[in-house]
Amino acid sequence: MVHTRTHPIRRAVSIVPFVVALILLTGTPAKVREITIDEDTPKSDAELKMTHPDVVLLPRLGKTGPLSVEEAILRRRSVRRFRDAPVLLTEVSQLLWAAQGITGEDGVKRAAPSAGAKYPVEIFVVAGKVDDLAAGVYHYLPETHSLEVVRRGDLRSELCDEALSQEWVAAAALNIVIAGVYERTMEKYGERGIRYVHIEVGAISENIYLQAETMGLGTTFVGAFSDDGVKKVLRIDAEPLGIMPVGVRQQ
Numbered sequence: 001m002v003h004t005r006t007h008p009i010r011r012a013v014s015i016v017p018f019v020v021a022l023i024l025l026t027g028t029p030a031k032v033r034e035i036t037i038d039e040d041t042p043k044s045d046a047e048l049k050m051t052h053p054d055v056v057l058l059p060r061l062g063k064t065g066p067l068s069v070e071e072a073i074l075r076r077r078s079v080r081r082f083r084d085a086p087v088l089l090t091e092v093s094q095l096l097w098a099a100q101g102i103t104g105e106d107g108v109k110r111a112a113p114s115a116g117a118k119y120p121v122e123i124f125v126v127a128g129k130v131d132d133l134a135a136g137v138y139h140y141l142p143e144t145h146s147l148e149v150v151r152r153g154d155l156r157s158e159l160c161d162e163a164l165s166q167e168w169v170a171a172a173a174l175n176i177v178i179a180g181v182y183e184r185t186m187e188k189y190g191e192r193g194i195r196y197v198h199i200e201v202g203a204i205s206e207n208i209y210l211q212a213e214t215m216g217l218g219t220t221f222v223g224a225f226s227d228d229g230v231k232k233v234l235r236i237d238a239e240p241l242g243i244m245p246v247g248v249r250q251q
């Protein structure tokens with residue numbers, strides 16, 4: 001597949017460890033980083049790992065599942081009680097793909113629709129109990145289908161505190177945080193861009209709900225939280241618009 005993109009990943013990727021180190025040392029909020037790929041992109045996973053040790057490559061994706069889309073819609077419910085069991089990295093991979101994975105043969109278009117294909121939404125993972133993934137905050141990189149380390153350590157309880165102590169945030173194996181960068185869409189659509197970003201969050205979260213359903217996982221869209229508090233926990237500038245705790249369903 002030929003990717004036509006704007007910035008060389010080698011250059012972008014090479015500065016990320018220094019940026020992450022700087023964040024860890026200074027504690028200042030990180031800008032949402034955009035990493036894109038061009039012809040110089042490492043073509044193999046091994047090459048990418050060598051060039052960027054702070055990126056976790058996600059496992060390969062499944063293209064078929066046990067549930068039809070109709071069954072997943074029928075069964076979908078907001079789930080707030082989870083088993084005390086880990087979620088697998090392959091399952092996290094599938095959820096992130098459903099949220100913002102690149103599905104277009106052009107290497108640009110994603111799993112959820114986006115006004116003007118501006119893709120203003122960034123996805124973060126607050127992992128606590130994920131097999132083969134250390135606890136921490138990660139930023140999803142759609143173009144390489146990988147996770148970039150933002151913070152290390154289990155921050156589920158801190159995130160829960162910022163979400164009006166809704167205990168399913170702390171109890172979930174991981175939380176997916178959906179954040180918006182309004183300017184990307186407002187640049188083209190002005191004020192109307194704000195509503196477009198919110199609409200996109202709805203589409204993305206429904207994809208996550210349905211994908212979770214196919215894997216025996218449960219989730220809930222959590223909209224009640226302190227914006228500034230979540231930004232501090234994640235160390236991001238993007239506007240947090242939703243938190244989706246994910247865990248293994250009890251029944």
Ligand SMILES: Cc1cc2nc3c(=O)[nH]c(=O)nc-3n(C[C@H](O)[C@H](O)[C@H](O)COP(=O)(O)O)c2cc1C
Nearest residue numbers: 076077078079080163166168220221222223224225
């Ligand atoms: C915009 C929005 C915000 C929500 N915020 C919360 C929340 O903060 N906490 C929570 O437990 N559920 C939240 N929910 C989930 C709703 O409570 C849930 O969707 C509703 O009760 C219907 O149940 P169902 O999703 O199982 O069909 C939210 C849902 C939406 C769409």
